[in-house]
Amino acid sequence: MKTIKSLIILIALSVGITSCSDNNESPMPVTENPLEAYNLTSSFEANGHMLELYSEKEVLTTGYNELYLQIKDLSTGEYIPNATISWNPVMHMTQMSHSCPKSEISATEEKTVYKGFVVFQMASNANEYWELNLEYSFGGTTYTISETIEVNAPADGKKTVNVFMGADDARYVLAMMPLTPEVAINDLSAVLFKMESMMSFQPIENYTIKLDPRMPGMGNHSSPNNEDLIYDATAGNYAGKLSLTMTGYWKINLQLLNANDEILKGESVTEENESSSLYFEIEF
Structure with a gap:
C-alpha cells in the first residue's frame, strides 16, 4: 500500500514539473519569409544589406515582369519595413544605353515586401547587359546600389512585347501581362508606354487596343465574343476579353488606336492580309 502511494506521489510530481516547464518555456521564434512561394531571381549585397528580388517566373525575361523586393539587414537578419525604394534599369548596348518602361515601387500588405513591374524590351547577350540601379531609404538614411542582372528571352519563344514607331512618329512599348490561357473567354491585360527619351517612358491612357485572335495552323480562323x-x-492598364475556342498556337493580332480613333500601328486581318504587324503570341 505504501509502495502504491509513493508511486502516485512520484507521478503527480512528474506531471507538475512537466506542466511548469511547459508553461515557463518561451516558444522558439519563427521567422517566415512571405515570398517563400516565389523565385529569388537576384540578390545584391551592399551597405550592410541584402536586397532580394523575387518573381513568379524562374528568371527575368523580356516583356512584363512583376517583381517583389525585400531588404535584409545583414547584422540582424531581419527584413526592413517601411522603406522607400526607387529603381532604374539600364541596358548597356555597344553603341548606346537606354532604360525601359517601369512602375513605381509600392508597399504591400506585408510591411517588409515591396512590389512593382518592369518591361524589358530586349534580352542580355555576350556584349550587352542590363544594370539595375536602386535607391532606398529608411531611418533617415538613403542608400544606393547598382548591379548587373540577366534578362532572358522567353523559353517558349513567344512574343509578348512590341517595340515600334507609331504613325504619329512616337516610339511605343506594348506588353502583354501574365496570362494562363484556357479554352474559354479569358481576361487579357496589357501595358502601354510612350518613349519620351532614352531614359524616360510614360504610361499612355485612353487609347484602344483592338484584337483579332487567329489560329494560323487551322485556316487562320478567329473566335467569337472578343472585347x-x-x-x-x-488597375492602371488596358483590359479586355480574349476568346480561345481550342488549344494550340494563337496569334493575337492587334491594332493601336489613339484617343481620336486614328490607327497608330497594326492592320486588319483579311483574306489578302493574314496577320497584323502588331501582335502577341500564345500556345497552350
Whole structure:
C-alpha cells in the first residue's frame, strides 16, 4: 500500500514539473519569409544589406515582369519595413544605353515586401547587359546600389512585347501581362508606354487596343465574343476579353488606336492580309 502511494506521489510530481516547464518555456521564434512561394531571381549585397528580388517566373525575361523586393539587414537578419525604394534599369548596348518602361515601387500588405513591374524590351547577350540601379531609404538614411542582372528571352519563344514607331512618329512599348490561357473567354491585360527619351517612358491612357485572335495552323480562323482592350484607370492598364475556342498556337493580332480613333500601328486581318504587324503570341 505504501509502495502504491509513493508511486502516485512520484507521478503527480512528474506531471507538475512537466506542466511548469511547459508553461515557463518561451516558444522558439519563427521567422517566415512571405515570398517563400516565389523565385529569388537576384540578390545584391551592399551597405550592410541584402536586397532580394523575387518573381513568379524562374528568371527575368523580356516583356512584363512583376517583381517583389525585400531588404535584409545583414547584422540582424531581419527584413526592413517601411522603406522607400526607387529603381532604374539600364541596358548597356555597344553603341548606346537606354532604360525601359517601369512602375513605381509600392508597399504591400506585408510591411517588409515591396512590389512593382518592369518591361524589358530586349534580352542580355555576350556584349550587352542590363544594370539595375536602386535607391532606398529608411531611418533617415538613403542608400544606393547598382548591379548587373540577366534578362532572358522567353523559353517558349513567344512574343509578348512590341517595340515600334507609331504613325504619329512616337516610339511605343506594348506588353502583354501574365496570362494562363484556357479554352474559354479569358481576361487579357496589357501595358502601354510612350518613349519620351532614352531614359524616360510614360504610361499612355485612353487609347484602344483592338484584337483579332487567329489560329494560323487551322485556316487562320478567329473566335467569337472578343472585347478590345480599353484603359482601366483603377488597375492602371488596358483590359479586355480574349476568346480561345481550342488549344494550340494563337496569334493575337492587334491594332493601336489613339484617343481620336486614328490607327497608330497594326492592320486588319483579311483574306489578302493574314496577320497584323502588331501582335502577341500564345500556345497552350
